[in-house]
Every structure is written in C-alpha cells, then in structure tokens.
Amino acid sequence: MGISLKSIADDLSLSKATVSWILSGKGEEKGFSAATIKQVTDYARKVGYTPNLIARSLSMGYTKTIGLIIPSISDTFYSQMAQSVEASVSSYGYVLILGSSEGDETKEQQLIRSLRSQQVAGLIIAPTNKSDKAISMMLHDNFPFVLIDRYIPELRSNYVIVDNENSSYSLVRHLYSSGCRRVAVITTDMHLYVMGKRISGYRKAVLDSGLPLEDRLCVEIDRNTYIEDVKDKMNRLLDEVPDVDGFFFTTHYLAEEVMRYFIMHGTDYRHKFRFACIHSTRALDILSPEMARAMMPITDMGRKSVDILIENISSRDDFDQKELILDNTLLMEGI
C-alpha cells in the first residue's frame, strides 16, 4: 500500500538495510557509494516517502513525543503555558500530546496512564491534587516528568514553580505603602498549595504593615460558581467593611470578575481602590492599567520545564531532580 522502506528497497533492488541507513542520513558514514545514496534519496523524494514513526519507535524503544497535562486548555494561563511548551518541544524535534485534566484528580491519573501507554518520552504536568498514585508510580519507575506551576511538597521530583509567597508579600506591602489601610484578599481554592502561599504572603504583609488580620477581609470564592459568588461576596464585603480600600486577588479571573462587578455598578474603581493581582491578562491590563501585578514568567516556565525534561530523558538513570523556583516580575507603579 503505502510507501515503505521495503517497497523502496524492492523497487531499487536494494536491501531494506541499505535504504534505512541512507535515508536516516548515515549513508556516508557507513560508506555507501555516492551513486546509491543519490539514487535512494532521489527515489524516496520522488515517491514521497515518509517514515512510519510508529515502527521506528517500536524498534528503537522510545518515541520523540512528550505529553503535557494541564487543568484547562482554554484558561489563558495554561494556554500560554501550552503555547510555550509546544514551541520548545518542537524545537527539540519532539511532538506534543496534550491532555486536559479538568482539574479532576481521576482524569489526571487516567491521562498519565494513557500517555505513558502511548510511550511518551516524558511528561509535563500541572498537577491538580495533593498527592497522586500515578505520580508516585512515575517516581518509582524512574519515568521522566516535571511538575509545573503547582507542585507536591512531599515528593522529590523535578518542578518549575514561581515564588508565590514573596510576590504576594511584595504586592500587598506595596498596597499598604501607597496608602491603603484595609486590603481585602479575594481568593479561591485555599486548600491548594500555591494559593496557600499567596495567602500567607498576604498575611505577612498585613502584619508587617502593623495592621491586624481581619477575617472579614479574607474572601473565599467558590471556583465552580465564581461568577455568581463574586457578586454575593462583594456585596457582603462592601456592606460589612465599607472602608475597604484595597484588593489583593490571588488569581486573574477573580480580579476580572470584580472589575466587572464595579463596572456593572458604575463604581469609579480606578480612583476609589488600589489593586494587586497574581498573574495578569489582557483584560486586566486594559481595565486597570494601574493594578499592581505579578507577571508570571509563563513562557519561561514552559521553556525551562521542557529543558529539564529533555535533559532528564537523555540521562534517565543518573539524573538529579531539578527544582526551579522562578521569580515573578512585579509591575508596580512608581517602582
């Protein structure tokens, strides 16, 4: 049917081996005559030969594909990450398999298994859960993978994350030093490791500013119903704490929703409050150019994690797990 090594070999009355050597560029090295090299390459081009990578992989015992598992592809944060990972991966001559865990632990486990079954050379994962059977399994099998964005403190694995606590601290400190007295923190998923770090950064900043921690200033939004929940909780907050003068958002979409809230209410939010947010989006940039923001080095995170993964794949047995903590770039007025 399709053009195979064998069909080319037959057509040219050569052996499969000869054709294989030549087409994989080792013709010279193996000492084939210039004539046959030319003959084979020309013929292969002419008939439009493309190697069957599945067969090659089986024979070689490895593939040139790597897998990426993220909670959501459409979230700007992860789509930027996927963009960067895809670019790096393909620059290494690999191909990217993408899976979405939907923030669901079970789906994540299944994906890991499925992709390993596909024989991906390695995996990059933005994990959704605290600790994971499939992840321990990879560790046990010495299978190359790197955790990105979120990580699991108990496990000694490759990871690339950002310094959430310090960034949060700096942002909130900045709010206070620009005049705020009562900064609310708007967050979700407080149980997640990253979120925890962001909140403790906030807390330290409040205390270091000589002010008390107030429960009413800590607003947790339910991620699954956040659009509605933001409205309710904002109503309550502004009611209970009318003199709130600053907001620290632990993640972008909460900030966006609060902006929407203000716009819907005709509030002159740009003059009335000061804002800080972890991560930024185009919408925030337009809606509130003066918002202090931690610009996550997403592209860098993607690139670095691929670098680490590729290195791990190449070394495999004697590879020291790499732990990388990148800094956010802080975007703050007057700094």
Added chain:
Amino acid sequence: MGISLKSIADDLSLSKATVSWILSGKGEEKGFSAATIKQVTDYARKVGYTPNLIARSLSMGYTKTIGLIIPSISDTFYSQMAQSVEASVSSYGYVLILGSSEGDETKEQQLIRSLRSQQVAGLIIAPTNKSDKAISMMLHDNFPFVLIDRYIPELRSNYVIVDNENSSYSLVRHLYSSGCRRVAVITTDMHLYVMGKRISGYRKAVLDSGLPLEDRLCVEIDRNTYIEDVKDKMNRLLDEVPDVDGFFFTTHYLAEEVMRYFIMHGTDYRHKFRFACIHSTRALDILSPEMARAMMPITDMGRKSVDILIENISSRDDFDQKELILDNTLLMEGI
C-alpha cells in the same frame, strides 16, 4: 524490564496469545476458562501492566490519535477550540496531538507531514494559507482531515466554518438601525477568505442602509504590529472622520485594542459610540457589555469537526466529504 504481554505469559506459563485475548477483553468470547481469565486479569493488575500502544498500533495498522493544527495556542479563540477538540477526541477514546503553525505556511506543511508520519488517524486543521501542497496531498491520499474555521474554497474537503458574511451583515445593520450614520470597519488580514467575507457583509449592510461606502471608514491594521498600529490608525480616523459613530471589528483583539485606546484617552466610549464585533472575549464582555457580538459557536465547531473526522476515519473509502456552515449566535441589544 517493563511488564509486557510476554513477561506475563512467561510468569503464568501461558502463551502470549492467551494473555492478549484475555487482556483485550475477548476472553469470554474466545472461550477461555473463567479460571485463566481471572488469573490473567488479576496478575496483570497486580504487576501494573499497561499495554504498549506503539506496538499495538504497529500491529493493527492504525493509531487512536488525532492531530490538531492551529495558528496559535494562546489566542483565546483557538485555545477554546483546542479545549473543545480535546474533550471530544478523548471522549472517543483518542488522544490529541497538538501543533502550532504560528500562522506560517511552511510550518503548517511540516506539521502535517510530521503528524502523518506519526500515523495520526486524522487531522483537524485551521489552515493559514490559501492553498496548500500538503493539503492536496492528503486529498490525493484520501487521508481523513477536516478544515475548521477557515477553509479553502478551491478544495473539496470536509470543513466546519461559520457564516461570517451574514453575521457581519446583521451586526452592521443593527448598528445602523440603532442610529449610527457612519460606521467604521476595523480589520486585519483582508486577504484572508474569512476576513473578506466579514468585510463584504459590512459593505452590503452599509449599502442596504442607503449609505455610501467610504474608504476612510475602512481601517486595515497590520497584524504583526497591531498594538501600535491601532493607535496610529485610530488617531487618523478620529481626525479625518470626527463624526464616526460606530465601529465594526472583524475580530476580537482589534476591539480590545480600540477599547484600550479609548480608556487611555479617557473617552466615554460606552455612550459616544456603538460597537459590533465578530467573536467575543471576556475582556470585551466586561469592557463593553452593550457591544453587539457574533458569538462564534467554538465549542460546537470543535465537537462537530471531531464527529466528522471520526466518521471519516471509520468509513474512509466511501465517505462523502461533509461541509458544515454553522450560525453565529448574535448578541444584540433589544433583540
């Protein structure tokens, strides 16, 4: 090393064939004894056997992977598309390989070749260019693929697109009937088929509203420098046509940039102008809730194209290419 069919067979003193039958669920059907079936499945679970899909694919002659090629992963439009495609693909038990063409024809060609080399069962492509050698090749080989969003009029292939011309027409008509007299169109990539349709929708609407087409009202932005270019062209437009009272954006990021322009200039854009845009984003929704918008059925497009592709894969030789033109949902005040 790894757990394979053979290692299990050896451990259990059975043959590879037996284990294969049983583990692929055809144990009953083939009439194996309940005892061996249990023995094999239990043992496989115990040692954590996962089939090598590469080997299976080679043996079966096909894979359960499909490829998606889009111009940019981080653009919200395409990331939503990828999200939807991934979900459908995985619901069919397939796995998704993702490639980004970066809007570059050559990269797109390479990707098609590369993914076909990986033996993907089919391809979904948002093509960047008018006509494509690699695409004709697929047609020639009768290789299953479907074009999405954009398509190539000359080629008879599967495609899923939206009715750009009619949506644009309705949106612009709506602007005029709500009082506008001079609606500018802000666009990029006028040479692209889709953009052409959107612009001709605009033109028809202008004429049908009994107004003249004005060159100065048609603003083309350079996609590569659009952030700067929007500023320049907007300055010029407002200067040359001070009584412009409406804007039709042929794509989301242009609308966003113009919103930014207004915000930076402190313009009360929500009362001064009326807007319409093809596609919407979170930012636009927040910035200009009253903007008339064509809500692209992205999720539907993704899902439908996977459906078509899977069908094409199953039939292959006797498959009628499917052409699907979906409607945008129009979001317009008072309608």
Added chain:
DNA sequence: TTGAAAGCGCTAACAT
C-alpha cells in the same frame, strides 16, 4: 480451551 507463528515497518549488530 490454549498455543505457535507470522507479520506490522523499522533498526542495527553482524555478516559478506
């Protein structure tokens, strides 16, 4: 009720 063996398309050690 189970096994032997061929074959998927390619690589690579070992001939010649």
Added chain:
DNA sequence: ATGTTAGCGCTTTCAA
C-alpha cells in the same frame, strides 16, 4: 559497499 537477520511488543490466523 551492501545484504541477512533478529528483534521491538502486539494482534490474529490457523492448529492442536
């Protein structure tokens, strides 16, 4: 300078 051959891990026909 080129060919033979034995796998890679799985499926599946044909036997037993």
